[in-house]
Amino acid sequence: QQQVKQSPQSLIVQKGGISIINCAYENTAFDYFPWYQQFPGKGPALLIAIRPDVSEKKEGRFTISFNKSAKQFSLHIMDSQPGDSATYFCAASRPFYGGATNKLIFGTGTLLAVQP
Amino acid sequence: GAVVSQHPSRVICKSGTSVKIECRSLDFQATTMFWYRQFPKQSLMLMATSNEGSKATYEQGVEKDKFLINHASLTLSTLTVTSAHPEDSSFYICSARLVGTSEKLFFGSGTQLSVL
Numbered sequence: 001q002q003q004v005k006q007s008p009q010s011l012i013v014q015k016g017g018i019s020i021i022n023c024a025y026e027n028t029a030f031d032y033f034p035w036y037q038q039f040p041g042k043g044p045a046l047l048i049a050i051r052p053d054v055s056e057k058k059e060g061r062f063t064i065s066f067n068k069s070a071k072q073f074s075l076h077i078m079d080s081q082p083g084d085s086a087t088y089f090c091a092a093s094r095p096f097y098g099g100a101t102n103k104l105i106f107g108t109g110t111l112l113a114v115q116p
Numbered sequence: 117g118a119v120v121s122q123h124p125s126r127v128i129c130k131s132g133t134s135v136k137i138e139c140r141s142l143d144f145q146a147t148t149m150f151w152y153r154q155f156p157k158q159s160l161m162l163m164a165t166s167n168e169g170s171k172a173t174y175e176q177g178v179e180k181d182k183f184l185i186n187h188a189s190l191t192l193s194t195l196t197v198t199s200a201h202p203e204d205s206s207f208y209i210c211s212a213r214l215v216g217t218s219e220k221l222f223f224g225s226g227t228q229l230s231v232l
Contacts, residue, residue: 041226041228042225042226043209043211043223043225043226044209044223045223046221046222089159103150103165104150104162104221106159106160107159108159109157109158
């Protein structure tokens with residue numbers, strides 16, 4: 001119930017192409033779904049996040065698609081660039097209530113390589 | 117954006133010594149900080165949740181006497197790996213939650229610990 005399943009494990013995309021990474025969850029109590037980007041030897045950086053009340057969120061070349069009924073969400077990177085080559089993690093957390101500590105549950109990660 | 121500074125970025129130590137890792141929120145106050153461990157090409161594993169002024173909450177399987185966490189102020193949390201052994205070699209990452217926000221986590225740049 002606490003798991004977030006992520007696929008694929010690795011992805012190779014040509015420059016200018018679309019990168020798509022998928023995640024699925026089971027716990028319907030999750031209400032916050034962020035995506036993180038991590039470069040080697042660095043900590044993760046928040047890329048974009050979504051809540052279940054919307055089906056899509058777009059920020060620049062990055063789009064999250066959310067399917068509440070299927071309990072799935074995905075990250076789309078449009079016009080992928082070599083600089084996008086990194087590991088991407090999806091995550092999920094439960095609502096935060098005052099005084100409570102909610103935890104981010106991370107997916108297993110996707111290593112993206114964008115070829116020039 | 118909020119900045120989390122983690123120090124040192126890399127440490128090499130002899131087996132049996134203790135190592136302290138600092139995590140500072142530079143331009144915001146963080147009532148809650150999280151400590152993660154990450155093995156190569158794997159996801160982030162939450163070790164413990166640190167709340168300012170109180171004892172840390174450790175995840176199942178994490179030895180609290182091995183990994184000492186102190187969160188003495190709203191801007192500083194420390195992780196001390198006591199009597200380090202080669203199996204403690206890993207990438208340790210801290211994150212901090214901005215006071216007044218619900219889920220946004222800001223991550224440090226990580227510390228690569230190598231125990232000889």
